Amino acid sequence: xxxxxxxxxxxxxxxxxxxxxxxxxxxxxxxxxxxxxxxxxxxxxxxxxxxxxxxxxxxxxxxxxxxxxxxxxxxxxxxxxxxxxxxxxxxxxxxxxxxxxxxxxxxxxxxxxxxxxxxxxxxxxxxxxxxxxxxxxxxxxxxxxxxxxxxxxxxxxxxxxxxxxxxxxxxxxxxxxxxxxxxxxxxxxxxxxxxxxxxxxxxxxxxxxxxxxxxxxxxxxxxxxxxxxxxxxxxxxxxxxxxxxxxxxxxxxxxxxxxxxxxxxxxxxxxxxxxxxxxxxxxxxxxxxxxxxxxxxxxxxxxxxxxxxxxxxxxxxxxxxxxxxxxxxxxxxxxxxxxxxxxxxxxxxxxxxxxxxxxxxxxxxxxxxxxxxxxxxxxxxxxxxxxxxxxxxxxxxxxxxxxxxxxxxxxxxxxxxxxxxxxxxxxxxxxxxxxxxxxxxxxxxxxxxxxxxxxxxxxxxxxxxxxxxxxxxxxxxxxxxxx
RNA sequence: GUGGCUUUGGUGUAGCUUGGCCUAUCAUCGGGCGUUUGGGACGCCUGGACCCAGGUUCAAAUCCUGGAAGCCACGCCA
Numbered sequence: 001x002x003x004x005x006x007x008x009x010x011x012x013x014x015x016x017x018x019x020x021x022x023x024x025x026x027x028x029x030x031x032x033x034x035x036x037x038x039x040x041x042x043x044x045x046x047x048x049x050x051x052x053x054x055x056x057x058x059x060x061x062x063x064x065x066x067x068x069x070x071x072x073x074x075x076x077x078x079x080x081x082x083x084x085x086x087x088x089x090x091x092x093x094x095x096x097x098x099x100x101x102x103x104x105x106x107x108x109x110x111x112x113x114x115x116x117x118x119x120x121x122x123x124x125x126x127x128x129x130x131x132x133x134x135x136x137x138x139x140x141x142x143x144x145x146x147x148x149x150x151x152x153x154x155x156x157x158x159x160x161x162x163x164x165x166x167x168x169x170x171x172x173x174x175x176x177x178x179x180x181x182x183x184x185x186x187x188x189x190x191x192x193x194x195x196x197x198x199x200x201x202x203x204x205x206x207x208x209x210x211x212x213x214x215x216x217x218x219x220x221x222x223x224x225x226x227x228x229x230x231x232x233x234x235x236x237x238x239x240x241x242x243x244x245x246x247x248x249x250x251x252x253x254x255x256x257x258x259x260x261x262x263x264x265x266x267x268x269x270x271x272x273x274x275x276x277x278x279x280x281x282x283x284x285x286x287x288x289x290x291x292x293x294x295x296x297x298x299x300x301x302x303x304x305x306x307x308x309x310x311x312x313x314x315x316x317x318x319x320x321x322x323x324x325x326x327x328x329x330x331x332x333x334x335x336x337x338x339x340x341x342x343x344x345x346x347x348x349x350x351x352x353x354x355x356x357x358x359x360x361x362x363x364x365x366x367x368x369x370x371x372x373x374x375x376x377x378x379x380x381x382x383x384x385x386x387x388x389x390x391x392x393x394x395x396x397x398x399x400x401x402x403x404x405x406x407x408x409x410x411x412x413x414x415x416x417x418x419x420x421x422x423x424x425x426x427x428x429x430x431x432x433x434x435x436x437x438x439x440x441x442x443x444x445x446x447x448x449x450x451x452x453x454x455x456x457x458x459x460x461x462x463x464x465x466x467x468x469x470x471x472x473x474x475x476x477x478x479x480x481x482x483x
Numbered sequence: 484g485u486g487g488c489u490u491u492g493g494u495g496u497a498g499c500u501u502g503g504c505c506u507a508u509c510a511u512c513g514g515g516c517g518u519u520u521g522g523g524a525c526g527c528c529u530g531g532a533c534c535c536a537g538g539u540u541c542a543a544a545u546c547c548u549g550g551a552a553g554c555c556a557c558g559c560c561a
Contacts (some may be wrong), residue, residue, distance in 0.1 A: 007494085007495095007511080007523070016555095018554070019555090020555075022554075027494095027547075029492095032541090033553075035552080036551060036552095037551080037553085044497095089559095090560095092484090094558085095561080113560095145559095145560070145561090146509085148556085150553090150555085150556095156559095157561095160561070162561060164561095174513090192554070229561095230561065231547080231558095232561065233561070265561055268560040269560095270561085298521095301520065302520065302521090303519070303520080331519095331520090333524095334519080334520050334522085334523070334524055335521065335522070336520085336522035336523050336524085337520095337522085337523045338522090338523090339521095339522050340522070340523050341523080352521070354520095354521055355521095357521090364521080446557080
């Protein structure tokens with residue numbers, strides 16, 4: 001019994017989600033803590049998820065015309081200081097390199113907290129004419145932000161991995177079109193790849209990226225703790241940065257103009273959202289599309305009957321080659337142990353194969369998202385596996401959506417609102433948008449806007465009063481706590 | 484950055500209040516041998532730890548000071 005306690009997830013998601021999360025990421029072998037706070041080792045089990053996200057998103061943006069490049073991770077101090085709002089926003093969390101070997105550097109170098117400055121500096125040299133536009137580059141890289149004291153793996157790292165797209169357009173319309181195009185891709189990464197429900201919307205005035213005209217966001221809500229995760233943002237920067245960095249082009253009428261700029265990013269935080277949303281008290285649940293190995297075969301090796309079972313297992317592995325099936329034929333562990341081990345690690349499908357199955361010409365298949373086992377004839381396995389994977393994806397997404405829907409309520413009074421936030425709900429409210437009221441609400445309840453959802457952009461606010469101030473509402477907003 | 488709690492083999496822990504009997508408990512884990520195997524098997528052999536730096540003391544895992552890291556509540560962000 002003691003053994004069960006130590007290997008299994010002992011915390012309950014619905015009782016102590018932080019402790020549960022800590023156990024899942026360690027027992028599913030996703031990360032290793034290191035000697036540097038906030039910097040984790042992304043072990044293969046979690047890095048494979050990032051690779052899936054990269055492959056999926058990279059294909060989308062390349063098809064759209066974006067190209068990848070790589071810019072240095074060091075930013076000279078004077079370059080970082082060039083845009084005032086920008087340095088104000090990031091100075092508290094920049095890590096600095098001050099020495100090369102034993103000698104002090106004349107100008108210290110920032111380790112990029114984001115690359116707007118480096119890339120805008122390059123763009124100012126590269127863009128001369130309208131013919132150079134649009135300019136659309138992306139980079140996959142690491143980022144360092146040293147501000148916070150209490151990191152949470154994936155959700156709040158000091159060093160994390162992301163992609164940052166930085167683009168320039170001739171006109172405001174073209175630029176804004178791209179903002180929404182990228183946001184759609186982000187939403188697809190969430191729902192089509194990771195099976196997590198995404199709410200698309202605009203950030204409130206108080207929450208938008210400093211220096212941006214507006215910020216769009218994908219938000220994923222964790223029903224168990226009532227907190228929203230900002231999973232990716234796509235910013236319309238307007239001409240603000242271009243002007244600060246002297247990016248200019250000559251238009252068709254021989255006039256000098258500043259281009260319209262966007263920036264957009266998703267990060268390894270998505271992995272944290274995926275874990276929070278799908279995993280359960282047995283451990284990790286990997287959405288099938290981000291699991292490199294779709295299935296594991298656990299052969300039941302009874303003494304004297306190992307040969308035919310192992311042989312059949314290998315044959316099945318070969319037949320199902322495209323699913324990168326593993327065989328767990330470790331003789332030192334009992335089958336029950338292996339079942340639990342693969343459940344903790346989130347393996348989508350487990351195929352049990354023993355002498356009895358071979359006699360019957362079947363395998364016993366379990367999927368990670370439901371408890372029922374299914375017997376499948378050998379000859380049907382190859383066609384059945386993709387159906388199960390697809391069904392699993394759909395089931396994960398729809399049950400997560402149901403949880404979000406159950407946790408979302410519309411309220412119109414501040415009293416109801418306070419109660420709902422206490423009950424870990426996400427509140428749809430009519431709101432008279434202002435930074436001041438949002439700050440006050442945050443102060444009093446701990447909740448702030450997740451976003452102004454696009455879904456309710458056209459919902460009428462005529463004759464509707466703000467839930468907080470009682471003034472005429474200007475928009476519909478989601479308020480909740482956030483990660 | 485603020486407040487609270489915590490840190491002992493790879494992992495989970497006992498010991499700490501009342502310093503000595505701790506070259507540190509139990510389990511798991513790694514290596515070996517054997518017997519097992521349809522939901523966390525078992526026997527024997529073997530390997531492995533007191534977060535770091537100072538201090539108090541005849542004597543420190545244990546007491547004191549500082550630091551680091553982890554967890555929780557808040558703040559900021561992808």
